[in-house]
Amino acid sequence: QVQLVQSGAEMKKPGASVQVSCKASGYTFTSFGISWVRQAPGQGLEWMGWINAYSGKTNYAQKFQGRASMTTDTSTSTVYMELRSLRSDDTAIYYCARDYSGWGPEDYWGQGSLVTVSS
Amino acid sequence: QSVLTQPPSVSGAPGQRVTMSCTGSRSNIGAGYDVNWYQQLPGAVPKLLINANSNRPSGVPDRFSGSKSGASASLAITGLQAEDEAAYYCQSFDRSLSGVVFGGGTKLTVL
Numbered sequence: 001q002v003q004l005v006q007s008g009a010e011m012k013k014p015g016a017s018v019q020v021s022c023k024a025s026g027y028t029f030t031s032f033g034i035s036w037v038r039q040a041p042g043q044g045l046e047w048m049g050w051i052n053a054y055s056g057k058t059n060y061a062q063k064f065q066g067r068a069s070m071t072t073d074t075s076t077s078t079v080y081m082e083l084r085s086l087r088s089d090d091t092a093i094y095y096c097a098r099d100y101s102g103w104g105p106e107d108y109w110g111q112g113s114l115v116t117v118s119s
Numbered sequence: 120q121s122v123l124t125q126p127p128s129v130s131g132a133p134g135q136r137v138t139m140s141c142t143g144s145r146s147n148i149g150a151g152y153d154v155n156w157y158q159q160l161p162g163a164v165p166k167l168l169i170n171a172n173s174n175r176p177s178g179v180p181d182r183f184s185g186s187k188s189g190a191s192a193s194l195a196i197t198g199l200q201a202e203d204e205a206a207y208y209c210q211s212f213d214r215s216l217s218g219v220v221f222g223g224g225t226k227l228t229v230l
Contacts, residue, residue, distance in 0.1 A: 035219065037165075044121065045157070045165060045208050047219040061218045095164065103212045104219050105155035105170040112164060 002026040004034075004096050004110035011116045017084040020113045022096030029077040030054035035099040035106050036070065036081045038092040046092075050102035051079060059102050086117045122147060123209050123222035130228040131199045139225045141192045141209030147220060149190030152212040156185055156194050159206045159224075168207070169194065196227070204229045 049060035097106030169185035
C-alpha cells in the first residue's frame with residue numbers, strides 16, 4: 001500500500017532553516033511527483049510547490065520562491081523540503097502528498113510534520 | 120484571501136442534502152482545469168474525496184458527488200451523516216500563478 005512517512009516535529013527560532021523529509025513506499029517512486037502543502041493552526045491548506053521525484057524538476061508557489069527548496073533522493077525514495085529564514089507565521093503542519101503531474105490531485109498524504117517557529 | 124472562493128460554513132440535518140460551492144476565474148476553473156475536493160476530518164490528514172471534477176476514488180461513498188460549470192464547481196453530499204462533519208477544500212490549477220491553488224475551505228456542521 002502507498003505510504004508517505006514524514007520526519008518528526010521541529011522547533012526552530014526565527015531566522016533559522018528547517019528540513020522536512022518524506023519517505024515513500026508502496027509504489028514506483030520515480031513515476032510520481034510529490035507536492036508540499038502546509039496548514040497553519042486553524043487555517044486552510046496552502047500549496048507550497050511540487051517536485052518530480054525522478055528528474056528533480058520543481059515548481060514552487062510564487063510565495064515560496066527563493067525561500068523553499070525541494071530535493072529528491074531516488075536511492076532512498078525520499079523527498080526533502082527545506083524552508084529558510086523562518087518566521088513565526090511559518091508555524092504550521094507541513095504535509096507531503098503524492099501528485100503525478102504537479103497539477104493535482106494529491107491522492108496520498110503523509111501524516112504531517114509540525115514545525116513551530118518561536119523565539 | 121484564496122484564489123478559489125468557498126463559503127466559510129454550511130450546515131444540514133442528518134439525512135438531508137447539502138451543497139457547497141467553489142468559485143474560481145478564467146485563469147483556473149474557467150480555463151478548463153480540473154477541480155478536486157478534499158475532506159479533512161477534525162485533527163486528521165486531508166483525504167482526496169473527488170478528482171477530475173466528478174470522479175470518486177475507490178472507497179468514497181456515492182453520497183458524495185462533484186460537478187463543474189464554467190468557472191465554478193460544487194460538491195454535494197446526500198444522506199448527511201454525523202461522520203461527514205469536516206472541512207472541505209476545493210483545489211485546481213491556476214495558469215496565471217503557474218501553480219496549484221486551494222479554496223479557503225468550508226466547514227460542514229451536521230445539526
